[in-house]
Amino acid sequence: MTHTVCKTNILPLTDVQIRDPFWSEYINLIRQVVVPYQWDALNDRIAEAEPSHAIQNFKIAAGEAEGEFYGMVFQDSDVAKWLEAVGYLLATERDPEIERIADGVIEIIAKAQQDDGYLNTYYTLKEPGKRWTNLAECHELYCAGHMIEGAVAYYQATGKRKILDVVCKFADYIDSVFGTEPGKLRGYDGHQEIELALMRLYEATGNERYLKLSRYFLEERGREPHFYDIEYEKRGKTTHFGPWIINDKSYSQAHKPIHEQDKAVGHAVRFVYMCTGMAHLAAVTGDAEMLESCKRLWDNMVSRQMYITGGIGSQSHGEAFSVDYDLPNDTVYAETCASIGLMFFAHRMLQLEPNSRYADVMERALYNTVIGGMSLDGKSFFYVNPLEVHPHACGANHIYEHVKPVRQGWFGCACCPPNVARTLASLGQYIYTVNQNTVYAHLYVSGEAKMVLSENQVVLSQESNYPWSGDIRFTVQTEKETAFTMALRIPDWCEEAELSINGINKPLDGIVVNGYAMIEGTWKQGDTIKLHLSMPVLRMKGHPLVRQTAGKVAIQRGPLVYCLEEADNEAGLYQFLLPREAELHVQEDPSLFGGIYVVTAEGRKEKFTDWGESLYKRNTDAETEPASLKFIPYYAWANRGLGEMRVWVREVHS
């Protein structure tokens, strides 16, 4: 069901099956550990987690239980994100038991909806009569957006309309409240989310009302006189979190209209959620001004304010972007949710214009910060994703207070874990986009995808041992010969790519367009395309204006950024030196985390002999001694207890 003029379209998740040595394990973890754990958490059955009360809030609002609202103003969104993850899991594998649970939740949600369509347990239970009085702070439309996303996912997976009808009624009601027409409230949410959700609802239903409402929320943002100030005055200057949220309008990217914004500023998650909505709208409408705004903000973010791990938002104050080129490795924020939002934004940009620069960033975020946000057993999570950790200094009343050296169980403000769950559960959406006669492969993930190309049904199989190996084989399954173009991404980290079709070498010269090898052909059943991406170990350098990477080098292989951990080396990682000429060896280590590839090098370590007790000494030089360095992929750090970690390692001439 498409109503769009996108350059390329996302495949329905029901048409993509992942069978991948790397990713299937993650998706099984989501299915078997994370989503069931989350369900228990939402129902307050996890003793060690902070109370959620999220399901209970809905039950009370539905008249099925007694009690009072408990939790954050955005507590409802936890249920919505859970439902969304369930939807994605069901799209690839039906499961009657979980579907039964989800249908039960949907019944409660539907009952909690007010007659006019309104749906929010905080306002219904705790502040009745106060709805839409504090959008700057209270996440009403944010919660609405998540419920819409959950509903769309569940509907698309199961075909069941009940929750879709609920959110359509809600969205229709929202549309009756907000807008530029006389009598309507000219507001928008303090935390963007409704914009991207309405775009998804538009895609799911074809109802242009939702597209227009999304555009309204995007374009109303930041106009003067400022809505936050107007509603603040109107409600008698009360605040929920303090007046700074109302005053610091750049925190929620409401300091200017979007088409006048040119920098990634403020709360990073809000920023990328907003941009995701903008890009989706531009993709669907072809709006050139919106496209330009998306590109301007994308460029600023990825060329000025992104960590090599795909982390964004370097500042703990406000979980926010900083100034250009300010990327501290130790006092970093780099929230997991922000990198997930970065993937969303990249994904929508790929619909707008297939260009590997978006997919390269999407891959960087996915393979490093997003999966690094979760432990390898699926049981603990990072909010903050540092690139350098000194556990002895992480604690209360320290500038590292927000940096946790080990992942935490489940948070009171539980945004990151369910966000990881819904993203990995929907990974199939990120692999390909298609248009009339071209299929773009953005990610290399093994499995099958069904698609229509040149009006024929085609199934494309992908097979690889990615991200450890850059050898990928595609096999075409089609009943009749079909002319289409295979567009295979040549990643930015790849120095040499080779291609063969049915065993015959095909030069890449002249066929790479915007980072994709464009392989035209008329394809028949069993045709194979082999792509070889050379995967040498790379020494990465940071931009000269990034002071935090000066004199340092980061190791990357394929999409994986590597790091040193104390567990493999020893404490004092800041004393390790990687000579510029040192050879970097890559090898499989089957004993580590079920088999990963590690990078080793002969380096040096600084050593001061007989230093004594003085803090400072004159004319004393460090000697260096040989030291073997062992790097593991960044995503796998902190799975062996407490210890130092460091991505950027000091480089020296040997």
Place this chain on the structure above:
Amino acid sequence: MTHTVCKTNILPLTDVQIRDPFWSEYINLIRQVVVPYQWDALNDRIAEAEPSHAIQNFKIAAGEAEGEFYGMVFQDSDVAKWLEAVGYLLATERDPEIERIADGVIEIIAKAQQDDGYLNTYYTLKEPGKRWTNLAECHELYCAGHMIEGAVAYYQATGKRKILDVVCKFADYIDSVFGTEPGKLRGYDGHQEIELALMRLYEATGNERYLKLSRYFLEERGREPHFYDIEYEKRGKTTHFGPWIINDKSYSQAHKPIHEQDKAVGHAVRFVYMCTGMAHLAAVTGDAEMLESCKRLWDNMVSRQMYITGGIGSQSHGEAFSVDYDLPNDTVYAETCASIGLMFFAHRMLQLEPNSRYADVMERALYNTVIGGMSLDGKSFFYVNPLEVHPHACGANHIYEHVKPVRQGWFGCACCPPNVARTLASLGQYIYTVNQNTVYAHLYVSGEAKMVLSENQVVLSQESNYPWSGDIRFTVQTEKETAFTMALRIPDWCEEAELSINGINKPLDGIVVNGYAMIEGTWKQGDTIKLHLSMPVLRMKGHPLVRQTAGKVAIQRGPLVYCLEEADNEAGLYQFLLPREAELHVQEDPSLFGGIYVVTAEGRKEKFTDWGESLYKRNTDAETEPASLKFIPYYAWANRGLGEMRVWVREVHS
């Protein structure tokens, strides 16, 4: 008037005249700019400063004005510190005009004192009946301590007893309230200060009651059940700044009794003020356990948690110490007041045991952080003294938010400016200590000092161009030949010292004891001692466990730590490299700040040619190009507008 068994004693300020090319300018600034400015600020006559209301509070409490208390709970202490600075200035140069003003203030203070001796405008005006109910937070005894210090200074300078009588009455009253005797309150202040002040009052009056009360406050601290908790319960769990101050007892070093404490923890100013009181008490009583506690805490602080600039307290959260060896240069706190307190502590340790390790640290703090805390025109001040500044990133909602790249006018919480004023105004006290027949020269500051040695009156003149030159000449003035020992500090930064007496070389071999050249002699009028301290430019290294100095070098010459500033070099100071073999040249620059010595070197600067827009690139190496590095003394930084600054510079093999 001495009642002590100190190993060495401080000279009365009235007996020390400073006539020093370096310091006289500073002291004139205090006299002509800072103290008058402060007086205007205390009277709310500075338009651009935050309101003080401090004098007005006293007038209201004295019944001489109408109105309400305004300001912090410790607002009174600003008046006390001003009075203390005035006392010191008068001790060296009487000034009828300022004495008239001070006498007027003293009249008001005396009238503001309650009949029972209590003196505190906050409690008198704002919370009558609530005195001594919240010592953890409300600085009552802290304010008392500052008033005592001010009174002692004024009395010692002028001989006028009025304010001394006021504080004696107050201290007697405090003694009637606090103590271990039945019916007394077993409390102590949340901000140490009363302890050191009572020791000074004891020295000024000889009244043992104050010595005992000081010991009580010191030794009661941290006992269980905990006083903060008891008073918190008693007052119904109200708090002024939030319960964390009550809960986090290490913030105010009240987590354990002092003799069980072994680390510098918590708020740095509180810590050094406490230690100053402890050391003074140990010096006066000879208490061995107290001496051991002082040494234990001193050693931990200076060998684990002190910046090369003599800054202490690396954490902005709580203006506090961190864990051992954690000394960030950019997110640093290093409050000016804390380095002043460090001087106090060192100074008292010198009374306990003359050992150059205390004087070395005292000198380091004085010549770097303390004077660096004030602009060269005496009009603006740093609270926070960073060792690395990136002005473009200093701003709201940033991890550098507390770091100001330029000094600020006058603060709402005005602790640092008056603290600098009183310290520099009393600099004469820090130069010498004496005992029966030995004079210790701790600092090299030109001028004259009167002292009694071997029962004769001696005047010692000192002449030098310190800190620029290490040539110091002492001349003895005495009516009759006197046998005494000149003990001249050989600073830790000095590699070669030479000595001559009346032009005849005297070898230092065997006469250096605890860092002092002990020159015994029978001295007559006109005898001269010349000390030559070699003052090469030093490359300083940080302890191997300080990760923030790894691979870096700091420049020091004499007591002065140097830094690179953007004004002399160019932006991107992190790209400058100092080759290990580079020659370091020192030269006078008469054009800069009225004449300072700068250090220059031929170094390198990193340069990436044609980097482009990417944030990260593979296998790209920085080239380096020759770059001249110019270092200025750290204390003089930020006197030429906004720019980068850095103490620790990257070092490379050339």
